[in-house]
Amino acid sequence: MRRGEILTLLGPSGCGKTTTLRTIIGLEHCDAGEVVYDGRVIDAPRRRAFVPTHKRQMGMVFQSYAIWPHMNVFENVAYPLRVRGVGGQRLQQAVRQSLEQVGLESIAERPATQLSGGQQQRVALARALVFEPRILLLDEPFSNLDAQLRGQMRAELKLLQRRLGVTVVLVTHDQVEALSVSDRIAVMRQGRLEQLGTPQQLYREPGTVSVRDFVGRTIVLNGVVDELGGDDVKVRLGGEDALWCRGGAPTSVGLGDRVQVAIRPEHVQVDELPSPPPSPSGRGGNFLRGRIETLLFVGDRYEATLALDIGQQVMAHLPAVDRWQEGQSVCLALRPEDIRVWEDANAG
Ligand SMILES: Nc1ncnc2c1ncn2[C@@H]1O[C@H](COP(=O)(O)OP(=O)(O)OP(=O)(O)O)[C@@H](O)[C@H]1O
Ligand SMILES: [Mg+2]
Known part of the structure; x- marks a missing residue:
């Protein structure tokens, strides 16, 4: 002390x-x-x-x-x-x-x-x-x-x-x-x-x-390392969907390994799904699609459970405006620098 x-x-x-x-x-x-x-x-x-x-x-x-x-x-x-x-x-x-x-x-x-x-x-x-x-x-x-x-x-x-x-x-x-x-x-x-x-x-x-x-809430997604080199890591999440993460991966992680990617809820920006839908994730920014499953109004925001198209479920924060509905399709934007790659403790 x-x-x-x-x-x-x-x-x-x-x-x-x-x-x-x-x-x-x-x-x-x-x-x-x-x-x-x-x-x-x-x-x-x-x-x-x-x-x-x-x-x-x-x-x-x-x-x-x-x-x-x-x-x-x-x-x-x-x-x-x-x-x-x-x-x-x-x-x-x-x-x-x-x-x-x-x-x-x-x-x-x-x-x-x-x-x-x-x-x-x-x-x-x-x-x-x-x-x-x-x-x-x-x-x-x-x-x-x-x-x-x-x-x-x-x-x-x-x-x-x-x-x-x-x-x-x-x-x-x-x-x-x-x-x-x-x-x-x-x-x-x-x-x-x-x-x-x-x-x-x-x-x-x-x-x-x-x-x-x-310490705080975390959104965790599971994936497989698809590209590795320098700071930029591409993690495939399911189907064609992928996330680009900046900041590298632990040294123990290699190409093809199962990993976790983690991001804090406040770093996930959720919007109505635009038409046409956004282009897939790239080095400049990540997009995922999903559907609102449950909505909880907590005053200054909504806390929503989202069923992502990649087959995984996450909890995210939505701004406290009245346009959200359960069942609605949404688009998630995640900046590569906010995402961290972790070794998957359960993999192997
Ligand atoms: N006098 C004791 N003799 C033996 N074991 C003890 C004794 N007091 C506590 N323990 C055990 O030591 C461990 C730590 O207990 P402790 O009370 O420090 O936990 P804690 O972190 O304060 O938990 P909580 O958040 O539930 O209060 C527990 O497994 C408890 O059962
Ligand atoms: Mg105690």
Whole structure:
């Protein structure tokens, strides 16, 4: 981690995100390796070094919030200060400030059992912030909030984090959340770090198929390499239809190999099928034909399932105009520079 950044752990259920947070804060001991914080080894089994949680200056919001039911909101938030021996005016002020930061000042006296899921998450956040930790560990902190509140909390977290200068490790399942709040994202898979980079790096240059498919949406088509040489690769998709891709292919890929071509939905331009139909794909641009199978209106666009003439189905974005109908014939334009060729993991 870098000081003062928001680092997000992103990955499928069971990949080890919570375990990583618990190891950082000292609720798990590591079996091998070491945890170093600010130049100091805080957990290293080989050296028998271990700094306990309450001496690590880290706050954590647990996936299950862990709000104490027998205390009211104020006392829940005050707890970390009480165990650190803080009381009196200082405690009162710190708790009030923390509650204000998450918008709960008006319900400080409410019993914890009478809180909504979203309010419990806010209490947990206030409790993690109250002793001004230098690292804040957040395990799916907004998963229980409605979409609007979640968007608002994301922006607030970023503001709060910049203001306090605290380093944040955030765990989320939500790709949009990961892409929008993180300075860097660590994609995990089966207990391993698969790729670490900025949101833009991961989105534009995913290193592996699972990063590609986990960070943002991807349209994937299957084909066979028809021409190979330099940057331009021609991939035959079925019948006479082909795609030209710029940017080359992995070195392991040869002529006649089965490959995947991948493109982000926003790079596919969908139009009504003109007459006469466009000429087939060439180095200058790619065209595919298809039919709208289902249309979902999502406000700023339509999300459509398209049955392509090549016999494959894709999900694409259509502009939010009223001319679309299910069953309609359409034409897809794809720029060669937006398409990437991948080795087909299932081929062979
Ligand atoms: N105390 C434990 N002892 C043994 N195995 C554990 C323990 N806690 C978690 N695991 C296992 O370790 C793996 C990683 O669990 P972890 O809770 O870190 O996943 P996660 O990425 O947080 O998943 P989710 O997104 O579902 O919360 C899982 O297979 C889990 O069953
Ligand atoms: Mg978890």
